[in-house]
Amino acid sequence: MSVVTSLVGFPRIGAGRELKRVIERYWKGQASIEQVRQVAADLRSKHWRLQADRGIDLIASNDFSYYDQMLDTAILLGLVPARYRNLGLGAEDTLFAMGRGYQGPQGDVTALPMKKWFTTNYHYLVPEIEESAQVKLSSSKPFDEYLEARALGIETKPVLIGPYTFLKLARGPQGEVLHYDAGLIDAVAAVYAQVLRRFIELGAQWVQLDEPYLVLDKEEGDISLFKGLYARILPARSSSQGSVKLLLQTYFGHVGDCYETLKLQGFDAIGLDLVEGRDENLAALNRYGVSEGTTIVAGVVNGRNIWRNNYATSLGLIDAVRQVTPRLALSSSCSLLHVPFSLEGENGLDETVQAHIAFAVEKVGELEELAQLADAGESDRRESQVLAANQALFDGKRVQADAAVAARIAGLKAEDYARQPERAQRQELQRTELGLPLLPTTTIGSFPQTREIRAERARLRKGEISQAEYDRYIADCIDQVIAKQEQIGLDVLVHGEFERNDMVEYFGQHLKGFLFTQGAWVQSYGTRCVKPPIVWGDISRAEPITVRWSSYAQSQTQHLVKGMLTGPVTILNWSWPREDVSHELQTQQLSLAIRDEVLDLEAAGIRVIQIDEAALREKLPLRRSDWHTHYLNWAIPAFRLVHSGVKATTQIHTHMCYSEFNDIITDIDAMDADVISFEASRSDLTVLDAIQAAHFETEAGPGVYDIHSPRIPSQVEMEDRIRLILSKMDVSKVWINPDCGLKTRGEAETWPSLEHMVAAARVVRAELTQE
Template identity: 55%
Template sequence: MKTSIVGFPRIGEHRELKFQTEKYFRQEISEEELLTFAKALRQKHWQTIKQAGIEEIPSNDFSFYDQTLDTAVLFNIIPEEVAKLPFTDLERYFALARGYQGEKGDVKARPMKKWFNTNYHYLVPKFEKNTQVKLTGRKIFAEYQEAKALGIQTRPVLVGPFTLLSLAEYEAGCVAEDFVPDLIQSYREVLLELAKLGAQWVQLDEPALVKDLAEKEKALLTTLYQALLEENLGIKVLVQTYFGDVRDVYEILTHLPIDGLGLDFVEGKETLRLVQSGFPKDKILYAGIVNGKNIWRNDYTKTVELIKQLPVEQLVLTTSCSLLHVPYTVENETFAADITAHLAFAKEKLGELVDLATILTSKHQIEQLIQNQTLFANNRIEKNLKVQQAVDALQPNDFIRQPAFAQREKLQKAKFQFPLLPTTTIGSFPQTKEVKQKRAQFNRGDITEQAYEAFVQAKINEWLAWQSEIGLDVLVHGEFERNDMVEYFGQNLAGYLFSQNGWVQSYGTRGVKPPIIWGDIYRKAPITVKWSSYAQQQTKQYVKGMLTGPVTILNWSFPREDISLRESTLQLALAIQEEVLDLEANGIEIIQIDEAALREKLPLRQSDWFSEYLDWAIPAFRLVHSKVKPTTQIHTHMCYSEFTDIIEAIDAMDADVISFEASRSNLTILDELQAKHFQTQVGPGVYDIHSPRIPSVAEITETITKILSKVPKEKVWINPDCGLKTRGEKETKASLQHLTQAARLVREELTSDE
């Protein structure tokens, strides 16, 4: 019985890739130096996996930014306007990922979306009428040869053709089928060249196969793989799926001329049943039995029982998905031993796979199994009865705000008297090196609390004055006291643990450090009231109170596995409700409750949306604000997900104003808002903050005009598409000045027309 993994964290044990890549962005190191560093990092990772005892090791799971972008570049799927610019290959790659503004041209970054039901983001490829799909990249071959030179035989990984076509954007007049022949030929050339280099296997990742699939999509899958593998290419093909089960195409997959099939036994509700219905003897099952998305130890007894139910002759034990969704290793943490015993990050999951293979092939009960059984025999935590009773006592009226939205909207318009197209930001301002240094000095005890608070007050005052100066209508305090929008709240809630080095890639060089939900959750003391109240006292303008919503806190944490997601979320909702009411009681009359990650745990199959998620996620948000006064204006924000298909559910959140990421997705959400008669006021992001590129006044004006063609002017707010924490001060100030100027211009035109 062999062991393998779907993929490994690429950012490095200590986020080395992030820091080196950002040095390259700042022109502190050369392209050659970055490439040399990346090669050494890959070698370290392969050796770590091999030394752990994993027998089948992936390559090409490394990326400077995103594996979907890598695949698009490999096959020349590059927008014509970018392809023609005088870039090196790496410059072009990063221009697609981040945008570019300079002497070589002006490039907008490609749209970015969530990678299925995770907090990882992928860059959306675009097929244009003039796209010539062909093999032009060398990365997959170079990385295979690097590993081979170390004496490590790897299995190169590539986003599969079905998923690539499913995730892509198409120019008007184009459809996926237009590019199938050339795409098949290009994939065939990859397989042939890998075979010549000595590769024995290739892994084609097809997570899109776990979604609801129509007959047309099933036919496309069959066409792609039958044509790709119609002749022997000299290499074995593993089709790897994850994030769910493949019930719609299991029969098709088991009859395709592939050599291995990777299935998810963690999130795949139907996977065991499907395999028990029959699995071909001529194929190898890659069984994803170690959770690649959560950080808890595997229960060996349950996993062994599951494996023994599989009527399969050829079996490889693997992870449920790539380990890029978990931190690198527990070894770098300072948790007490009784906590560490329950945790498994990426490196520890390698050991779990080896343990399970040993247990399953041993005739005797071995020490690893005995220790694991002892761990799971003991209660990990003591439950908090007060918290559980509060959740159990919730009634339907607790989730309903009165009066209804239409009446609240009239009351709020009369109260606030905002102009047409009121302007604001999403919340955070740049976390500069100085801000981070002061926080670190305070946390280490190098400066006093008084000195630290004086610094934060000065930053708030500085940015409040600047916001007023440029003409923003609703201000924010900037969140200079906060490290992360989830971690900051978790640190003030009972039931949480925090790692020192538990970083996970979110997109590109952006990492997040998800906290761990260890026990029952409740608020220990007010969290945001102090700084929000301070900011409001400094100005006569309204300053938004800024909170993170319960669904996002849950989705951006590593959740418990001993209770339901619903129960954990309701615990969080009750805690944040207390914070909302305290803000209101302290004079904060506009409160933003961000639900940036609302869609993240939405089931990939539409038939499960309400029964397994939306039926509790939407009420959990309503619970947070259900008790505020009618004139207290509740905002929320959502970013980088596809929301068009759940617009009605978002409207049912019953917020007063919702801001969306919309700039990278070309405002496509507006059509759905219009079609569904969306009642909530909206702030579609008018520029992309994840790119250092500064939009012009004319560009933002054009965007606002496009918004107004779809949404009534009385319903529109003007704001960036996300928080500004990760941006530099210079680009932030220039972009926001352009935003307020553009809003003023359009506002004047609208007023003059009347």
Template identity: 45%
Template sequence: MVQSSILGFPRIGANRELKKATEAYWAGKLSQQDLLNEGKRLRLEHWKIQKAAGIDVIPSNDFAFYDQVLSQIQLFGVVPERYTKYNLDPIDEYFAMGRGLQRPAADGKPAVDVPALEMVKWFDSNYHYVKPTLQDNQVFKLAANPKPVVEFLEAKEAGITTRPVLLGPVSFLHLGKADRDQSIDPISALDDLLPLYVDLLKQLKDAGAETVQIDEPILVFDLPAKVKAAFKPAYEKLGSVGSKIVLATYFGDIVHNIDVLDSLKSLYALHIDLVRNPEQLETVISALGPQQILSAGVVDGRNIWKTNFKKAIEIVESAIQKLGKDRVLVASSSSLLHTPHTLTSEKKLDPEIADWFSFAHEKTVEIATIAKAVTEGPASVREALEANAKSMQARASSKRTNDQAVKERQSNVTQEMHNRKSEFPARIAAQQKRLNLPLFPTTTIGSFPQTKEIRIQRNKFTKGEITAEEYEKFIEKEIQDVIQVQDELGLDVYVHGEPERNDMVQYFGERLNGYAFTTNGWVQSYGSRCVRPPIVVGDISRPAAMTVKESKYAASISKKPMKGMLTGPITCLRWSFPRDDVHQSVQAQQLALALRDEVVDLEKAGVYVIQVDEPALREGLPLRTGTERTNYLKWAVDSFRLSTAGVEDGTQIHSHFCYSEFQDFFYAIAALDADVLSIENSKSDAKLLKVFVDEAYPRHIGPGVYDIHSPRVPSEQEIHDRIQEMLAFLKPEQLWIDPDCGLKTRQWKETKAALTNMVNAAKSFRAQYVK
């Protein structure tokens, strides 16, 4: 019998209940016990959904209040002393590591002021994980009542036997880093960490866990020799417990690390991603031990398109022919964390388009259906197979997917269209003459706080409860208020605050042909932050201007240069659910042409600073070096340049990157030819700045002087020290002073306080350098 399994389920709830509960707890409106109870309720609800769908192997410990890696950091005691010294409750310590904590002394408790740990993208997804941060001579300690055991027993009590999920020891360490001012190589701590895994596996076995899923996703990377060598001793030690270990990989192929499998023959099963890399199947099967089971990830855990049953069944049957039915599992390609909860919540989707989609709940049914088809034969699920084939055909033949005018325009793109009129020295001279900016110019990344009132008015407009004229007047008043705040703060380049925008990709998608949108298709990005990715369903074009009206109005009432704000083509693509029937380079070029029209129109409207954000450029980078990566960077850079190169020299092009560890492909960042780059550097210990020196980067840079993902307010001295650190790498004339990301998720009180300190720190350096 072929069993069905998934690697993980979305944790936020069908209606974002987890987000609402955690934010209520942070605001002091929900008790700690009520928060914990809500987490338990959601876990039970999600296990029942999977069981009802017919899933045989259901995961546990895939739940987290903030991030699963952060949960494991706390599980193994990898908590820096700056958090433990306050003797916080475990849940508060957990959140302090994830989002920072700034709290005055009260009720006999000392004041707390601690920043968050570094947070970066999870492989090439838009999910963010908290980096394990190790100390020299790191001491590990397994938590009492370990979370994986507690949650396994919760499910067991409800009559559901689950497969606990752990991030493997090699991946946990390799994805971590040495703490600031520490020199430890994380993988060197493996021998000290393994006994805790052994202890945990023993506790899980004693609790009744028959199998344990251990994720080692770094096997899709090009690994250093010492990291590859770590797998053999690690899994020999873990295997000694006698648990049935399912080693899971995803987001790529493992053929280049196939030699690692030779030392892992004792493992019960191996999971591979056959959506991203189906061609690895034959090689992996050949490398399996004589009794090892293959978990075949044939249902996409990263996208929302229905699974093509015919293709998926062919892949599974190919594996069965080699291994037999008892040695094959049908599974999701990865955790379903990256997909929305359920399609049944979408009451407003066009039925034609809705028929093409499958969210997490629906994917559980797909997995069970495929498993039944290969176990009992196609006749057992004939109705489902016929409906699926009909959906596949309908999508392929739909006129909504093809626009001949878009294809024609793409065919006429020339190389010259990717180049600015002049090189940077001529451009910056023209820009300085037009903008007249001071040394150490200050600005923000784009958005200002999205208040409750903004959300209420937007919701009223969406529901038709207020007129377009009433909503426009409200937005204009918000823009006026934001400009007044910037006047008071003394910033040098203004933004209009983006009060009219719901999301930096959704807003543009709603104004482009070729997109579709959900009502409740929420996906966790980090912590309580959820996004509702648009869906690219067809060829993309811009029917009308998207941002010109608001930016033009803001510029007309501003004393300082106004910055137009756009989301770049790669980010629009990566933060959407892209088509799976057309190469992503084609979709990116279509987006670039639409944005090019918008950039030119902004310039015509008198907006001479235009920021085209590309925070997802790093995210889209193929996980391995080689031809695929080179090709990606070529078309990604071309897309950005195509979108920005249509303006005159005196118009300044900015771009923003957050969580961009781009040292290994810096040449592509330079090739974007943006006049000003702003980057996330507040959590990165200035490590990103050295590359600008090594590569003699000639253009301007805003490295981000404080972390906006935390509610804590940095002091003026803290920002001053950070700027001083930056000047060790950058020339004064290169340096812009800004936060490390947009301020949409922050509150006004903390925003004004932080920006006041930022502007004052910039002014102190300006006074020092301008005599």
């Protein structure tokens, strides 16, 4: 019997970001909703046909979304909070209002909270379950897309976020963890059972329920919650009209601590990640075996990186599973949503480089080839040209080590990771030296990258203008943004980052060891896409990166101007890191490169330097026992290495984006920055409780408004938020800022929002001085 192949999911944004473009045109009133629907249908058709042509047996449907699958699941369950229902919008516009907020003739509402999807750079919308919520099947999307594929002659495997993961990630109206009472469990399970029965009616053969939350540590009641849900769902696989097979799909780690429970439930198939959870998952299989009638779907093609699969390694994993059970299928380790679409058109990468890289389309091909090799006998494998060509990629060293970089790392000493004097003393010196008021106002760094700015960058790239002409244009942009910031009264200014295409790619272009793609875009949230650079070799700084424009901006104003850098952990986490050396080593190399930049900025007279670590939490291991041994014990020192050499009076800021910070708040404090800004506007400032409890020493700027939404918050709204912050933080430690950079926002909402923010800070500041 031939090995069955399955894909957890496929990218949905399109090879040319077609979905992003049409949705953004729709938001601007330049496309109709019918055009959006047509582009979406064309993409689904193209992606299904591509997988079918490559011989994938279990092709996913309902992995497509206009914005986010967690959001789609909330809508499926009828969990649309009243404030969005009351807008009276159509289906798509209600979804967009939940994802990005709404401000218009129908009302004014903020968006749902947004958090990182496990250890990826993808963001999901946090479902909100109101006390009065009525859980019921409220969308036909999964059924519509299944029938849409069938009309094309393609049988698919409908995919949904599983009920356990959905409930564990959902929150109450104030961001609180849910109480899983019997009524909620019954109602949610009833909808999933209804979904299975409907798919039986439609003749579906398989349904996949994604339960990645199973790879996390288990809290009290978690196993009972899981079993309670599936005790109600699994019987719905059969009815008088037939049956459907249920694939329980896990990814991003191992389920060794609950595999026995999964086995005993009697699922038709269990999907295991044999990349990130390899050893523990294999150990569980060997210890507990596999129930009769259950297929193990082995995730051997990495859905999280862009490097070619080592077929010999994967075949070893396949053989190891076969030692336990003959019922085996092959799959990606997770959805291919997390990698770019295709290498086609990447003409800037040398063929010898491309040979080592696989994006989503190429990974589909790898899965097909692995299935063929898995079916082949031992002698056929030995004679296989495909296997031989693949093995040649992994024989010998791909790149030579940089001796100078290695020597510099070998020479690091303990004192290189410790800044002197201690932070409390530094903060007193900085208050005197910098002369800032209470509640100093600033922004996170970037200002809107308009179409005109991107056009000038393209003209430079095409040779239509000279470097000198481009530089004059950037200088003019900086002049304008400095003058505007002075006008509205910000205390600490930024130069706007107009010269930068991306906060990671820009730095990579000035570092040795990086390669870059032309169109390898990956979805980050909604229509937002990123194009990570590739770490190819050892890393060092080729030249000063930011000193010129930061110095220029400071020369144009008497206000303080922050130097803006991206930190080493974030550069690595938002790149495609090497797999032939450790992440720790790559981060150390980056730390030394950025340290050089910090010291050059200080020497150039920049007295406030922000080193963004937006992605610090992103790669925190999902198992708490691995946090320090596998990550924090080198990630936190890496940040300290970057700034430990500056003077006491130079103020070091950092910034972090959408993540859960509460449980690592002491580690964040241990970064030894002077000031941190972070996302808080979508999470109802719940992180402030953790700051208060931990006696947080770092000065902090919890974001007072959400820049990922186009709505303009009022001054009164921000005054109230500042007062809430002050109820839980020492006023001497509070900064006022948006919750992230303004690069993706438009001018029309950016400046009014900042004006309201500055005015709000002044009002509260005046209240404090009167007390």
